[in-house]
Amino acid sequence: MKLQGNRIRGPVYVLGDNIDTDLIIPAHFLNLVPTIPDEYRKLGSHAMAGLPDSYPPFVTPGTDQAPYPIMIAGSNFGCGSSREHAPIALGAAGVQAVVAQTYARIFFRNAVATGELYPLESADRLCDVFKTGDEAEIDMAASTVRHRGTGIVYRLRDLGAVKPVIEAGGLFGYARSTGMIGGKGPAA
Amino acid sequence: MSATITEKILGKAAGRSKVDPGDNIWVEVDVLLTHDVCGPGTIGVFQREFGAKARVWNREKVVIIPDHYIYTKDEKAHRNVDTLRTFVREQGLPHFYDPGTPRYKGVCHVALPEEGHVRPGEVIFGTDSHTCTHGALGAFATGIGNTDAGFIMGTGKLLIKVPETRRFVLNKTLPKGVSAKDVILRIIGDIGVDGATYQAMEFTGDAIAAMDVEERMTICNMAIEAGGKSGIIAPDDKTLAWVKARTKQPFVPVTGDPDAAVTASHTYDASTFEPCVACPHLPSNYATARSKRDIRIDRAYIGSCTGGKLGDFMMAARILKGHTVKVPTFIVPATAQVAEGLLRETIDGRNLVEIFAEAGCEDVAPASCAACLGGPVDTIGRTSGKEVVVSTTNRNFIGRMGSKDAPIYLASPMTAAASAIAGHIADPRDYL
Numbered sequence: 026m027k028l029q030g031n032r033i034r035g036p037v038y039v040l041g042d043n044i045d046t047d048l049i050i051p052a053h054f055l056n057l058v059p060t061i062p063d064e065y066r067k068l069g070s071h072a073m074a075g076l077p078d079s080y081p082p083f084v085t086p087g088t089d090q091a092p093y094p095i096m097i098a099g100s101n102f103g104c105g106s107s108r109e110h111a112p113i114a115l116g117a118a119g120v121q122a123v124v125a126q127t128y129a130r131i132f133f134r135n136a137v138a139t140g141e142l143y144p145l146e147s148a149d150r151l152c153d154v155f156k157t158g159d160e161a162e163i164d165m166a167a168s169t170v171r172h173r174g175t176g177i178v179y180r181l182r183d184l185g186a187v188k189p190v191i192e193a194g195g196l197f198g199y200a201r202s203t204g205m206i207g208g209k210g211p212a213a
Numbered sequence: 214m215s216a217t218i219t220e221k222i223l224g225k226a227a228g229r230s231k232v233d234p235g236d237n238i239w240v241e242v243d244v245l246l247t248h249d250v251c252g253p254g255t256i257g258v259f260q261r262e263f264g265a266k267a268r269v270w271n272r273e274k275v276v277i278i279p280d281h282y283i284y285t286k287d288e289k290a291h292r293n294v295d296t297l298r299t300f301v302r303e304q305g306l307p308h309f310y311d312p313g314t315p316r317y318k319g320v321c322h323v324a325l326p327e328e329g330h331v332r333p334g335e336v337i338f339g340t341d342s343h344t345c346t347h348g349a350l351g352a353f354a355t356g357i358g359n360t361d362a363g364f365i366m367g368t369g370k371l372l373i374k375v376p377e378t379r380r381f382v383l384n385k386t387l388p389k390g391v392s393a394k395d396v397i398l399r400i401i402g403d404i405g406v407d408g409a410t411y412q413a414m415e416f417t418g419d420a421i422a423a424m425d426v427e428e429r430m431t432i433c434n435m436a437i438e439a440g441g442k443s444g445i446i447a448p449d450d451k452t453l454a455w456v457k458a459r460t461k462q463p464f465v466p467v468t469g470d471p472d473a474a475v476t477a478s479h480t481y482d483a484s485t486f487e488p489c490v491a492c493p494h495l496p497s498n499y500a501t502a503r504s505k506r507d508i509r510i511d512r513a514y515i516g517s518c519t520g521g522k523l524g525d526f527m528m529a530a531r532i533l534k535g536h537t538v539k540v541p542t543f544i545v546p547a548t549a550q551v552a553e554g555l556l557r558e559t560i561d562g563r564n565l566v567e568i569f570a571e572a573g574c575e576d577v578a579p580a581s582c583a584a585c586l587g588g589p590v591d592t593i594g595r596t597s598g599k600e601v602v603v604s605t606t607n608r609n610f611i612g613r614m615g616s617k618d619a620p621i622y623l624a625s626p627m628t629a630a631a632s633a634i635a636g637h638i639a640d641p642r643d644y645l
Contacts, residue, residue: 043406043407043495045608045610047586047587047608047610047611047612047613048610048611048612051587051612052586052587052588052613053587053588053589053590053615055250055281055282056250056282056287056289056290056293056589057289058253058254058257058289058293058296059254059257059359060253060254060257060258060261060359061257075611075612075617077611077617078617100407101406101407101410101440104406104407104440105342105437105608105610106341106342106586107251107339107340107341107342107344107356107357107358108250108251108358109251109254109340109358109359109360110254112358127407127410129407129410129440130410130411130440130442131342131356131357131358131437134357134358134361135358135360135361138358138360138361138364139358139360186237186374195360196360196361196364196372197262197360197364200364200368200372205239205368205370205372206364206367206368208262208263208264210262211261211262
């Protein structure tokens, strides 16, 4: 994904551990095909629809957008299914980055491969520090996230081998940039 | 230069003499599996990136098995199967198991090996997290998303990280009334739902050797529920005989070196395993079935890639025979072949369909994923209220079988059957 100024700023939505793909996008919405533009937007409108009703609404009711560009969670975020609809639903709803302690493997990979959002890892357990609605600012260049209320800056883990893939816009961009596949890909 | 079975398979697929955990390598793909839920999106990615007229890299290696939303009135679900049909026709793909035709199979992870598409030593990617099932036959197999699958469709390759191996050694013999599902639920209970994240879970030992191929599939199927990238069991004579009965395609089995280094090793005495459940809402919430006798149930569900194979129904039928269920009990064979087996296999002269009917179970449902993952509202067995379910499926997340308010207890086919008779969670050894 392309960022303006290498920063992501805005209110956060906070969740705990083991946020599974059925919570992120329940299976009865998997009849939507992400590569069809109208259905991509519909997936966004149903992001986090699997959460119990005790949670604050994630997507603004009546819209297909969430007011939270950043999601903060505990460990094993995205566990469960290989449904790429999960990072896509979050991305379509306007999430630009998830900051979790750890990820389930397939969700992480799908986030990287699609370029829908940055799956960032924090050294600290930030879901105990942030509350839903708090303002945060991620500095991608410095690998930090700042709590704009307290001013405290938290470190993000190095993305390692997947960084060039994310920076290339996903798997296809990376494969083209390294000469693995030819062609220019779809028109932007 | 010793290596695990996983490292050897991936090294071979990468054309390298040796690979190490953590290496990022391009591997050649032997089989790409997709279905009705992720196939249309995969095709969308493939055509977006390679062009509307692009051809798949190898028609023989793409296998499309619709299975998720088959018996529903949902219009988009039908449109999605039509998208697959159009693509199959345009591309001339030979391995398509079309709903509504005699070719239709049902659940992809049971159909894929049944139809001979799983061979030891090969590399399999599928757009479904339970693709790890196929490690039971000594293949490297893992789940991927649509983008990765679209990439494979065009290139036949994928960039992957070589996983570390976490080994599970099961010595001795499982007690009566205990099956593969109890083994994997206890292991997940011990290491947690992220206990094997990014790792290959390798299963070995006397109890694994004693298991038939289907039971081994049950074990590898749930590797993903511990975060595993794959589950794998080295092929033995049983594996080779099973595979050769289903394919004429040549293959080269791969085994690991006994002295290969692994990241961790867990040794179990299989005789200590007990019938168990995973309590809501994580597969790692292990409890013995006996300790949960106070949990009253409203429904039992026997089906899915995890617990809907012929052997699973044989185990359930042995418990149910001569008893009457107290709660609605759903019988959902994974594939059409399993459904045929229910009519063919007998216990004391009664076939399994008769046994289930005489026990008061619901009519045998047509083969598909059905309510394992909820699905469209008209899906057979889908929860809609506060039903407490004992299920032979693989996930008990909130809302997994439809309703957010319906708690799910994962169990073996024997425990599910015993619980259906009792009306509460029950230990199947009380009915053996």
